[in-house]
Amino acid sequence: MTSPDSQSSQGAEDQPLDLNRNFRDRRTLTSIALSTLTTVVTILACIPLFSVLAMLAWRGGKRLNWAIFTETPPTGFETGGGFGNAIMGTLVMVGIAAVMSVPFGILAAIFLAELGPKSKTATVVRFCIKVLSGFPSILAGVFVYATIVLAMGYSAFAGSIALSVLMLPIVVLTAEEAMKMVPARMKEAAAGMGCTRTQVVWKIVLPTALPGMLTGVMLAVARAAGETAPLLFTAMSSPQYWIFEDGKLKLDEPASSLAVLIFNLSSSPYDNLLELAWAAALVLVLIVLFFNIVGQVLSRRKFKT
Amino acid sequence: MNSAHSSAPKNSQPSSAEEGSSSHSVAVPPSSLDLWTNFLFRGACQLFAWLTIALLAFIVILLVVKAKAAVEDYGLGLLIGTTWNPNSDPPKYGILPQIWGTLYSSLLALGIAGFFGISIAIYLTQDFLPTWLEWLFKNIIELLAAIPSVVYGLWGIFVVIPFIKPACNWLHESFGWFPLFSTSLIGPGMFPATLVLAIMILPTVTAVSRDALVSVPTKIREAAFGLGATRWEVILKVILPTAGTGIFGALVLGLGRALGETMALAMLVGSSNKLSWSLFSPADTLAALLANNFNEAGEVEVGVLLYAALVLMAITLSVNMAGTALVRRALANLEGTK
Numbered sequence: 001m002t003s004p005d006s007q008s009s010q011g012a013e014d015q016p017l018d019l020n021r022n023f024r025d026r027r028t029l030t031s032i033a034l035s036t037l038t039t040v041v042t043i044l045a046c047i048p049l050f051s052v053l054a055m056l057a058w059r060g061g062k063r064l065n066w067a068i069f070t071e072t073p074p075t076g077f078e079t080g081g082g083f084g085n086a087i088m089g090t091l092v093m094v095g096i097a098a099v100m101s102v103p104f105g106i107l108a109a110i111f112l113a114e115l116g117p118k119s120k121t122a123t124v125v126r127f128c129i130k131v132l133s134g135f136p137s138i139l140a141g142v143f144v145y146a147t148i149v150l151a152m153g154y155s156a157f158a159g160s161i162a163l164s165v166l167m168l169p170i171v172v173l174t175a176e177e178a179m180k181m182v183p184a185r186m187k188e189a190a191a192g193m194g195c196t197r198t199q200v201v202w203k204i205v206l207p208t209a210l211p212g213m214l215t216g217v218m219l220a221v222a223r224a225a226g227e228t229a230p231l232l233f234t235a236m237s238s239p240q241y242w243i244f245e246d247g248k249l250k251l252d253e254p255a256s257s258l259a260v261l262i263f264n265l266s267s268s269p270y271d272n273l274l275e276l277a278w279a280a281a282l283v284l285v286l287i288v289l290f291f292n293i294v295g296q297v298l299s300r301r302k303f304k305t
Numbered sequence: 306m307n308s309a310h311s312s313a314p315k316n317s318q319p320s321s322a323e324e325g326s327s328s329h330s331v332a333v334p335p336s337s338l339d340l341w342t343n344f345l346f347r348g349a350c351q352l353f354a355w356l357t358i359a360l361l362a363f364i365v366i367l368l369v370v371k372a373k374a375a376v377e378d379y380g381l382g383l384l385i386g387t388t389w390n391p392n393s394d395p396p397k398y399g400i401l402p403q404i405w406g407t408l409y410s411s412l413l414a415l416g417i418a419g420f421f422g423i424s425i426a427i428y429l430t431q432d433f434l435p436t437w438l439e440w441l442f443k444n445i446i447e448l449l450a451a452i453p454s455v456v457y458g459l460w461g462i463f464v465v466i467p468f469i470k471p472a473c474n475w476l477h478e479s480f481g482w483f484p485l486f487s488t489s490l491i492g493p494g495m496f497p498a499t500l501v502l503a504i505m506i507l508p509t510v511t512a513v514s515r516d517a518l519v520s521v522p523t524k525i526r527e528a529a530f531g532l533g534a535t536r537w538e539v540i541l542k543v544i545l546p547t548a549g550t551g552i553f554g555a556l557v558l559g560l561g562r563a564l565g566e567t568m569a570l571a572m573l574v575g576s577s578n579k580l581s582w583s584l585f586s587p588a589d590t591l592a593a594l595l596a597n598n599f600n601e602a603g604e605v606e607v608g609v610l611l612y613a614a615l616v617l618m619a620i621t622l623s624v625n626m627a628g629t630a631l632v633r634r635a636l637a638n639l640e641g642t643k
Contacts, residue, residue, distance in 0.1 A: 136565025
């Protein structure tokens with residue numbers, strides 16, 4: 001940093017130091033140039049989001065009608081059709097994945113935040129969760145393929161398990177954070193009245209941390225709903241409404257999901273199918289954004305209390 | 306436990322020893338039922354904590370065991386082979402082009418996302434904008450992470466490729482002697498895949514860099530301003546060096562995400578077994594190879610694909626661990642300096 005020297009060298013030696021910034025000074029120009037550059041860069045970075053949303057609204061919105069929510073995908077030359085089975089498949093598989101990963105994750109998070117936050121186990125668990133959260137989603141699919149699909153074949157259930165592996169770290173990390181924010185004095189007051197650790201957790205920590213934990217669950221659901229790679233070779237896809245046959249859930253059969261449907265349709269040469277792909281993308285993004293926004297709203301409430 | 310209700314009649318005390326948490330009793334020691342529940346609940350929590358460790362261990366061990374046959378058959382030769390032909394006799398497999406493509410696309414994407422992400426992080430933390438605008442831009446960048454990767458893939462096919470094609474082909478015609486531009490862009494290829502990949506990892510890089518920049522103590526900044534430094538002298542010479550480790554960690558975590566990203570690449574990279582410097586040539590990555598070949602693979606090929614999955618896992622896990630460790634160290638270094 002040569003600032004004092006460069007400043008004083010501009011004025012004559014016996015004159016008082018000029019403290020005004022000269023706009024032709026190299027330092028000022030560099031500063032203005034870099035500020036402009038970062039402004040441009042930041043605005044440029046917003047373009048993709050608006051481009052994606054505009055394309056979804058334009059190409060997907062064109063096709064938005066009631067039939068896409070009820071009918072099954074058409075074959076190449078047919079017109080019309082929809083992807084009701086894929087919407088149902090996504091919702092059911094994500095739902096089952098949530099039912100598996102949320103209790104698992106929250107119990108593990110209770111251990112991390114309340115029961116043994118500084119234990120050696122907790123350190124190892126946190127490390128494993130971090131590793132899992134950076135785990136490529138396709139490897140979750142490979143893992144489930146190697147364990148479940150090889151033994152039982154493609155099924156909606158296998159897809160749910162793959163999704164739950166990806167949801168688990170999000171649930172644990174956010175639930176632990178939420179529980180850490182519960183003021184210690186509340187817990188200490190409860191413990192001082194003779195509560196067991198379990199009672200402290202159930203009556204103080206969980207109710208107080210609930211909004212934060214729900215945010216985590218919403219984010220996990222949003223992520224799982226958008227995942228394609230883990231479903232490609234676990235749940236695969238199916239042309240039918242697989243789920244209600246004779247009034248029973250059929251989880252042991254392949255199932256469609258919005259994400260896999262978009263992937264399959266994207267390489268299709270037929271205009272009708274491409275339009276459907278865009279409509280499916282619009283529906284998928286709306287579902288994902290819905291869960292994200294619900295999560296954000298919940299976490300906003302958390303900070304007010 | 307409920308001393309707030311200590312005015313409750315005394316005669317309820319004997320029964321409350323049985324019920325434990327009856328809300329009308331005076332404070333009593335936990336009943337044996339409470340203690341048992343406590344014991345079981347704590348046990349359950351501990352069990353599930355252990356299960357997360359077991360899950361990761363199980364995934365890693367399972368992949369190693371399942372890939373073992375292929376590892377023994379092909380050894381390190383698979384890593385340097387360049388042909389992928391399941392139908393020849395004997396079938397030939399090599400994943401060097403995929404490893405190359407994974408690293409090449411990820412590093413290129415990291416270059417782009419790193420420049421953009423760090424610039425944005427600086428722009429949003431160094432008081433360039435009013436708070437509400439900072440909040441708005443931050444949320445727009447975070448929304449980029451919410452769009453599913455398959456939607457980016459679709460967008461890439463129908464928007465990015467047609468948009469960049471003329472410019473890419475002009476570059477090829479004018480500067481074709483330069484290795485990076487040595488082929489023309491026909492459709493899917495390395496460059497569109499890299500661009501979309503960069504957009505996808507931008508939120509990660511921005512968010513982690515932001516955290517690193519925010520954690521720089523204000524007094525260091527103010528001291529630099531007090532010495533007469535311009536805004537950018539403060540940023541470049543004081544704030545960035547202080548936040549350096551954290552920003553480097555952000556880049557490494559971004560790289561980890563890029564290496565494992567699957568769908569956008571499977572749709573945009575062109576799935577071609579080529580080793581090329583050219584940005585416009587179709588290529589392939591490990592994750593895209595898995596996504597495109599798993600369903601139709603025969604038994605031997607599945608073994609080879611599991612081997613490829615193992616390689617991918619080794620690369621991503623080591624990069625992610627390094628990134629996490631760097632970020633943690635950076636934050637620990639700045640702890641207590643505020």
